[in-house]
Amino acid sequence: MPDKRMTEAEVVAELRDGMTIGIAGWGSRRKPMSIVREILRSDLRDLTVVAYGGPEIGLLCASGQLRKSVYGFVSLDSIPLEPHFRNARQQGTIEATELDEGMLQWGLRAAAMRVDFLPCRAGLGSAVADNNPEFATVRSPYGDDEYLAMPALRLDVALLHANRADARGNAQYLGPDWYFDDLFAMAADRTFVSCERIVEPGDFLAEGPESTIRINRMYTEGVVEAPWGAHFTHCIPDYPRDEQVQREYADSAKSPEAWAAFRAKYIDIPEADYRRMIGAGR
Template identity: 35%
Template sequence: MRKSRVLDEESALDLIQDGMTISIGGHLNSAHPMLLIRGIIRRGIKELTIVTSAQGGPETGFLIAAGCVKMLITSGVHAEGLAGIDPCFRFALQNGDIELWEADEGIVYAGLRAAAQGLPFSPWHGGVGTSIPELNSFLKQFDDPITGKPLLAVPAIRPDVAILHAAKSDEYGNVQHVHGWGDRAHYRAAKKTIVQVEKVVSNEEIRRDPSKTSIIGADAIVRAPFGAHPMASPEYYLEDQAFIKNYVSVANAAFKSGDPTGLDAFIDKYFVQPESHVDYLEKIGVRQLLSLHEF
């Protein structure tokens, strides 16, 4: 008999511990696993290495503001188009509060691919002739033994846990995204994968169109309607621009003034005080949530 992989949010969060390497799925104007991000912050999990395949979004900034991050493996961190550079990311780097594993998007995917294939590194063209190898000592340039041309050896990036958000899954961990091609790379490279979904559906519904199945047998599934808020979940709701703009404004003010009181209060209100996903949604309010439905 197949075993259900559906967990409540607290049981899923038990899989994430201090000092782990956590990869976060999602990309610009797409779904990010915010229920799990809030849980990490609420539990005070520290010393994390965070991996984002594309540029990270505000969820990475939230983790930095809460003091959860030790190192970032990323090509950059934005605020869903409302800020080209997330303020917490920018100021944390300027102040030396976090380490950066310098890369572009292709280099990160090359590292994830090496892990998925069980290889120590992956050869890659991108970055050759730039300053990226000088900024990132983990990248090694070598000559291709076949063509003699220079390549970069990108070491395998092996997350302990990948956390993703998708449209739906059955109880056995068979997941279907609306968009989410990058999330597959996280899943293949990681030792364990937690996927929060807008809804859990029958296995028969998943099998009705198996070509849409993006992940087979995730380790844990968490039912999380509106679980990507304040980011978007394609075909379910748009990003909450008012929420993100407020965050950017509060964070910029905190760093420019040198007084973190406002940012600390923001993190406490939305990430620490709510004891569950339902508590968080109640704090946002049903009117605001329903206003985000796509049209």
């Protein structure tokens, strides 16, 4: 029986400069933040991140480790515009591929299916087509339609945060939406999942019905037990978003000094200290 348990540091040790990393979750919701914080503590650079973007994109902009982001949006939900991401875009310090939200899941699905592209209507006529001149269209072999050919978004690595997982790498989602975590896992060469709590395989059904055990271990290579690992994003039903820390994070985009202070307080410390500071278990 495989035992895939790892630490955040062991996951980050598997990453390389220049990799394309998919980060699951949605906006400021159930992001694998403890692994993201470990990336911020590392000297990894030139990363490309594919995401329904939230603070992980802004944090990697602020730390200077992001070369390119591929996204349908970048938002903190309760704070609609992500301030660090805005700074990076407005100062021209990152490359960007901006997609329609539906096109992003379609590109992940193409990668998961191991096909080069999937046809769609979304994107036609919009700035997405103008700003990504490499996106081709494809003529229907059955009629006169000409669709946008959404290229596969193949990922070197996907990072996920689940509510529960077992040591073998099956992962369970207890909130009302698992977003596209399953597609991220299947679109990646290697997938690492963090979770609030590791449970015995037999205990999943005490947590939720079969349909909540969304990720099969075939698609995961490592499991990190990371209580409060999505903080300050939400991880419903385990905890809501920490709006106060998110506000501090957003305010840290106002100056390099403010970012340095946020970084010293929340990032350049051991994860155990982070958990103590945010009052884990309150």
